[in-house]
Amino acid sequence: DSGVTQTPKHLITATGQRVTLRCSPRSGDLSVYWYQQSLDQGLQFLIQYYNGEERAKGNILERFSAQQFPDLHSELNLSSLELGDSALYFCASSSGTGGYGYTFGSGTRLTVV
Amino acid sequence: AQSVAQPEDQVNVAEGNPLTVKCTYSVSGNPYLFWYVQYPNRGLQFLLKYITGDNLVKGSYGFEAEFNKSQTSFHLKKPSALVSDSALYFCAVRDGYGGATNKLIFGTGTLLAVQP
Numbered sequence: 001d002s003g004v005t006q007t008p009k010h011l012i013t014a015t016g017q018r019v020t021l022r023c024s025p026r027s028g029d030l031s032v033y034w035y036q037q038s039l040d041q042g043l044q045f046l047i048q049y050y051n052g053e054e055r056a057k058g059n060i061l062e063r064f065s066a067q068q069f070p071d072l073h074s075e076l077n078l079s080s081l082e083l084g085d086s087a088l089y090f091c092a093s094s095s096g097t098g099g100y101g102y103t104f105g106s107g108t109r110l111t112v113v
Numbered sequence: 114a115q116s117v118a119q120p121e122d123q124v125n126v127a128e129g130n131p132l133t134v135k136c137t138y139s140v141s142g143n144p145y146l147f148w149y150v151q152y153p154n155r156g157l158q159f160l161l162k163y164i165t166g167d168n169l170v171k172g173s174y175g176f177e178a179e180f181n182k183s184q185t186s187f188h189l190k191k192p193s194a195l196v197s198d199s200a201l202y203f204c205a206v207r208d209g210y211g212g213a214t215n216k217l218i219f220g221t222g223t224l225l226a227v228q229p
Contacts, residue, residue: 002156033216043203043219056214090156092217102147102217106156 003027006091006105014113018079021108023091025072031055031094032074033102034066038087049074081112115140117187117204119220126194127228134189134223136204145207146187147217148178152200160202163187174198194227201225 003026013019025032034046045058049068060066063081068074078085092104117138126132138144148160161172168180178189189202204220 002158031215035219042221045216045218048214048216050214056208056216058216092157094215101159101162103159104149104157 002103002105004091004093004103004105006089006108008108009106010109010111012111012113013081015081015083017081017112018077019081019110021076021078021089021091021110023074023076023093023105025074025091025093026103029093029095029103030072032068032072033092033094034060034074034076035090035092036087037090037107041087043090046076078110083112086110086112115144115206115208115218117146117206117218117220119202119204119223121223122221123224123226125226125228128196129193132191132194132198132225132227134202134204134225136187136189136220138185138187138204138206140206144187146178146180147205147207148172148176148187148189149203149205149219150200151203151222157203160189194225196227196229199225199227 005024007022030051033048036044046060047066048056052068063079066076088107088109090107092102094102146163149157151157160176161170163170163180171177176191202223205217207215208218209215
């Protein structure tokens with residue numbers, strides 16, 4: 001157990017639907033990062049939150065959004081899903097600067113059918 | 114912008130032989146470099162990092178990496194490969210100069226296959 005908890009582990013849904021992925025960071029970590037891993041795009045950074053505030057945005061689609069709550073857990077919302085959104089979505093956390101490292105969750109595998 | 118490159122999509126090595134997985138970096142300022150490993154259907158596991166100090170960094174599972182500033186490289190090494198080392202390996206660099214905006218930027222990954 002890495003200390004970063006992601007739920008659900010697997011998700012199968014239809015095109016056009018909306019899903020929410022959840023991440024609980026390691027205890028004490030203030031930063032949460034979301035990544036998408038697909039076969040053709042590799043590991044792509046989506047978005048970062050630090051202590052409830054958005055701090056960095058990557059190639060995140062407008063159909064995707066995220067937030068970090070006061071208890072520091074984060075949710076990634078994916079809407080109007082397309083087949084191409086099928087991927088492994090990772091959450092990672094760090095203490096802030098990242099100098100002590102980044103801890104990854106086991107991921108949520110999303111399959112859009 | 115910060116970036117890392119992994120020039121090999123796949124590395125094949127026989128069990129018991131030394132292995133090297135290559136990574137080069139391009140950064141502004143001092144690099145924070147990381148290696149992660151991903152086993153099939155698993156998350157990313159931290160192997161080692163270079164922040165500052167000795168150029169030879171020792172990590173988990175007998176892996177080590179050598180930071181070479183003149184060649185801008187951070188190759189992952191292990192003296193004797195095991196079949197169980199077969200996995201996908203990612204090199205990564207921390208973006209930014211510290212503070213709160215500090216995402217990790219990953220290379221494309223190298224698949225290590227160790228033959229018995």
